[in-house]
Amino acid sequence: MEDLRKEFPVLSKYIYLNTASSGLISKSLVSWRQSHDIALHKDASVFRDLHKEHIKSIRRTAGRFFGAAENEIALLPNYSFGLNTLLEGLPKSNKVLLLNKDYPSINWPFEQRGFQLCYTDIDENLENNILQAVAEHQPDVFAFSIVQYLNGIKLDFDFLKQLKAYHPNLLLVADGTQYLGTEVFNFSESPIDVLGASCYKWLLAGYGNGVFMIKTEAQSKIHPSTIGFNSADAVFGNRDEIPFMKHFEPGHQDTLNYGSLEQAILNLEAIGMEDVSEKIATLSKKAKLRFTELGLLEDAVVKRSKHSNIFNIKGDSALFQKLKEQKIICSERDKGIRVSFHFYNTEADLETLCKILS
Missing domain, CATH: 3.40.640.10 (Type I PLP-dependent aspartate aminotransferase-like (Major domain))
Known part of the structure; x- marks a missing residue:
């Protein structure tokens, strides 16, 4: 999966946690x-x-x-x-x-x-x-x-x-x-x-x-x-x-x-949709665990046994601006900040985010 990140130049500039808003376009697709x-x-x-x-x-x-x-x-x-x-x-x-x-x-x-x-x-x-x-x-x-x-x-x-x-x-x-x-x-x-x-x-x-x-x-x-x-x-x-x-x-x-x-x-x-599915599921489970430990998720999400790869974490506009300054791309949604994980995201992305949030 690491080699695949080279298909998406934006990942060299940002921690991109905003696929729920706009997915990335690969170099090969641009060429086609x-x-x-x-x-x-x-x-x-x-x-x-x-x-x-x-x-x-x-x-x-x-x-x-x-x-x-x-x-x-x-x-x-x-x-x-x-x-x-x-x-x-x-x-x-x-x-x-x-x-x-x-x-x-x-x-x-x-x-x-x-x-x-x-x-x-x-x-x-x-x-x-x-x-x-x-x-x-x-x-x-x-x-x-x-x-x-x-x-x-x-x-x-x-x-x-x-x-x-x-x-x-x-x-x-x-x-x-x-x-x-x-x-x-x-x-x-x-x-x-x-x-x-x-x-x-x-x-x-x-x-x-x-x-x-x-x-x-x-x-x-x-x-x-x-x-x-x-x-x-x-x-x-x-x-x-x-x-x-x-x-x-x-x-x-x-x-x-x-x-x-x-x-x-x-x-x-x-790439293989089975591999894509596994990567997303693994990273999302870790994200839910880390966000729960930090008290960042609403009860409705914490109490459910299964979840997707999209999270709305507690935070205001000041925190959103801070994340942007740290080159973490996400979205303000409802009363929080929405982050989302695709196969091109990494555990390092998650840990960098959590370090700032904590």
Whole structure:
């Protein structure tokens, strides 16, 4: 992993604990992006004529990496685009369970459209809170972040499997932006019906690309109205025969940004997602232990047996400025300071942070 740090020049200048805000772009990805644009610059439409096969290749690569069938995955600019498209195809009579203080791009689209809404809290008893809310309100849809952006609380996948087993008609709609790229994941084997993500964070793919996955059996519950010429593969006669996921791809597809996602996935596969997962999990466990010893975490995080690689530590703006002066890059979030760890971070990064905090 140490050699991989050379792929990210920013690590020679800073202790970068801010992937939860913005992932790094590798030297190899920058090189590929330059080659792509030079080819477009030199050959214009001759180069662009190849884009359909390129997009198919990208979609296949993403589907393989995330364990989704080709008819279950779409390439789109970001998670918000996908969710808003999805919600235009959901009956407004649906009752939806949301989490209080979840990421606004999850809750706001539902709230904006007048669905019947119910809420439960994010705390150390998150899974029990959800069970009670489902029993009380009988929602049709449960929409949530797999990992919370403010404090890193992560929903237990075993719990989600149990929830789906007991409530098979409950549509599980998940945001994986703070999750995908942190551990091995297989969509087809998961209990989640709909999963989307922007890919500029843990997947290290840069901005302007995302994925949206919807299981075949869940597609019958959704009737998206979004459409464009690309949805029909630029064939006039295909308007009434558009495949379901193509409703999420109505316009021109950008081979630079989506190609960046493919290259980022290939890079992660070359490293080995099992190794990435293990490195992140090991460092995150040590971080939780050290932060707990220093009394820096909220009770809701300390009391949970499992946690993600994102932490919100106690601290004010003065401490945040001090960390910046010490070239530690993180973010102010809610009432604390958010730090996050990827495979390119080290125990030395953690210990340097803890030395300042203590």
